Amino acid sequence: MALLHQTVEEITGRIRARSLSSRRAYLARIDHAVRTGPVRGSLACTNLAHAFAAAPTGDKQVLRALRQPNLAIVSSYNDMLSAHQPLAEYPTLIKQAANELGATAQFAGGVPAMCDGVTQGQPGMELSLFSRDTIALATAVALSHNSFDAAVYLGVCDKIVPGLLIGALSFGHLPAVFIPAGPMTSGMSNDEKAKTRQLFAEGKIGRDVLLEAESRSYHSAGTCTFYGTANSNQMLMEVMGLHVPGSAFVNPGTPLRDALTRAAALQALKNTALGEHFTPVGRMIDERSMVNAIVALLATGGSTNHTMHLVAIAHAAGIQINWDDFNGLSAVVPLLARVYPNGKADVNQFHAAGGSAYLIRELLGAGLLHADAQTVTGTLADYASEPWLHEGKLAWRAAAEQSGDTGILRPANEPFEASGGLRLLQGNLGRAVIKVSAVKPEHRVVEAPALVFNDQDEVAAAFKRGELERDFIAVIRFQGPRANGMPELHKLTPPLAVLQGRGFKVALVTDGRMSGASGKVPAAIHVTPEAVCDGPLARVRDGDLIRLDGETGELNVLIDPDEWAARTPDSIDISHAHWGMGRELFDGFRVRSVGAEQGALSILCDLFDIHYTPSSASKTQVEA
Structure with missing residues (x-):
């Protein structure tokens, strides 16, 4: 394994020093919450009876015995949105996998999932960013029954995965594994779609032609195929070691996708205090993990939303990162991928060219990732491999030695650009x-x-x-x-x-x-x-x-x-943006929100002393 790049090492050290006090306090809190036996053993008999009253007979016996782990399922499922619709079948697979180990799994709770593609340009888009913190809160409510030894998190898109992870880190004493749905199969090319949108903007085609093009682009269950925030989420879950390796870009409704979902459940159970190696997510995700995430984002030209989301996620773990860290790493991290909107390819083509396994192998080889960062399976080296079905059984093999298409994915020594995206x-x-x-x-x-x-x-x-x-x-x-x-x-x-x-x-x-x-x-x-x-x-x-x-x-x-x-700053009446389509319910989020560089957080601010105080004049504007 290559030596760690000096700049990566220096920036990680800078983050570690900056975070010393807040990280120490965070770890003390999660260590206090750790139990060595089944967590539900701390419940009184009345509490416990309520917790398994509706369970199947076999599960009820296991839950009463207080010997085996119980897995929480937290899901963003809904059947309106293509990225989340495949998640409907996952709880059944997860419960079956748990039962095969003599353990149990319960659907702990759902979290809201909205689609920016539906709300673009609509009033509902003004709830989008705040939905991340709402999801974190909903995750905490789901886990607050204190009956679980680990959790699996089912989610894909823009604010959903960051919100789930912030919530998971607030229960950092529990192991966590994230399970995606995978991208839809390829439809109309992203390049052709963009051209169609421009023609509509110029008035050269009508709405019927535009709608047909959009319908050919977004045509089935699964995540949108361009490299926006949803697919950037999945890349980051890989490099942060929160997936089982190679899960990110496997299409839904396939045997391999189902096998990976079952494997994720089994891995979560192995990582409990009752399993083979206890891996609480709050200890697993550390300064190295956050730097690895930034590096992968830069190397793939990922979503700008993560300049806020990663900051917010880090804060939830007591870690303080800022835009100087992104910029410093960008100077030394090469751009290795071109996926729309950075190129013409979609994520299915990226996956076929070598995908996350090839990318992680290249970044490890260049010394740009912390190889010793902890993951749900052990080490980051596991993620330089891709899953496949060998005689019907899930197995992993080493990433391809060469990119399948150097117009999409390149080796670290022949990048598209010498610096990040x-x-x-x-x-x-x-x-x-x-x-x-x-x-x-x-x-x-x-x-x-x-x-x-x-x-x-x-x-x-x-x-x-x-x-x-x-x-x-x-x-x-x-x-x-x-x-x-x-x-x-x-x-x-x-x-x-x-x-x-x-x-x-x-x-x-x-x-x-x-x-x-x-x-x-x-x-x-x-x-x-x-x-x-x-x-x-x-x-x-x-x-x-x-x-x-x-x-x-x-x-x-x-x-x-x-x-x-x-100059005197302009002032405008923005009260029209504070009501309608549910926006009036989120006034507390708006008033508390810190700046974009601080993660645009509206929660955790007092706990970690994250503050952004406008002038009294600005407060009057906001409240008008």
Whole structure:
């Protein structure tokens, strides 16, 4: 195994030192919660009787005997959303696997799962980010019966996996294994889909043609096939060792998928205090795990949402990471994958080219991953192998020696780019992130006048009126967590891409999100502090010259410093974003939310002293 890269080692050490106090306190709490016997043994007889009253007779006898482990199932199943529909059958498989070991499994609880693809551009999108913390809370409620020795977590998509993991880490004394559903089979190519969307934005095709194209793209059970947040989640669960190896991208409804689900249940039982090697998830996930996750995200050009989600997950384990850590690692981590929107391939093609096993093997060989990081199966080396069925039985074999398609997946010594897919931008407009892996080098630097908007619909309307046929940088503000829940702004992608295609220099600067589908237009997103908290974007005016430099990491408005300092920030009425479609129920999340770089958390803030305090004027805005 290669020696650990010096930069990776240094940044890990920096995180460890920064987290010393909070991590120590976290570990003390989970150690206090550990029991060496079945956890349900601590329940009084009345409590225990309630806990197994509805169990089948055989399970009831096992649960009464207090000798075997009991496995919790926490699931994001619903049958509306393609990524979650396959999870319907998993509890039966998990229970059968547990019974074969003489143990039991119970469906502990469900968590909500919403799809950003359904809510894009709709009021419901303003609940999307907060659904992550809601899922963490729902996970805690599911496990609060204190009857379980380990848990398996069934989830896939954007906020679901981060929320489940935050919840799991709050029960860090329990072992945890994550079980995905896998991607749907390939439909219309992502490249063709993007072209169709642009034609619709230009008015060259009708809604019937667009709907047919979208239906051919999203056509069956399973996760969407582009490399957005959902599939970035699955890549990160692999490299953090929370899956059984090679689980991420196996299609649903296949014998291999079912075999992996059963194997995950058995592994969770083996990892209990009553099993072969006790592996509480709060000890397993440490500073090395978090650095490994960042490295994998950078090496694959993964979702920008994880510049918030990984920070929030780390906080839940008492670990403090920030965007400087992402940026420092990005300087030395090569881009090894091109999957849409970073390329034309989908995740099925990525998987066929070698997938996560090949990628992890390459990163380990380059010394860019902590090989000694703990996983549910033991070591990260296990994840440089792929699962298969040998004579009907689940087995693993070493990752392919060579990529099946070097246009999709490359070895570490022949990368697509020498640095990672995400970068930090900073300057007098604040701090932001940019997904450079999807942006061609000739478009990564834009210097142009600002056009200021307060929501994405204003941009779409200006485009239709023909007012954007010029060089400009669109500044979309009052889109942060405290303003309106930080929605994704995907309505912007087609018109801005059209304008870029016409030869104009265009870019986006916003305190909102673009997510894993961030495309070919340069976008400085998650600008912190956000405009509603007196952030710099509230001072930008139409015509201000802005420089966005994705190469040097510069994000500046180019005006006289004295004039800039003297400006009064704009204030707008955002009360319309605080009611309707359930948004009024989430006012506590908005008011408590910290900044994007702090993970946009609305929970855990007091416990880990994570605070972001706006001025009194901004508080008045939020409460208006």
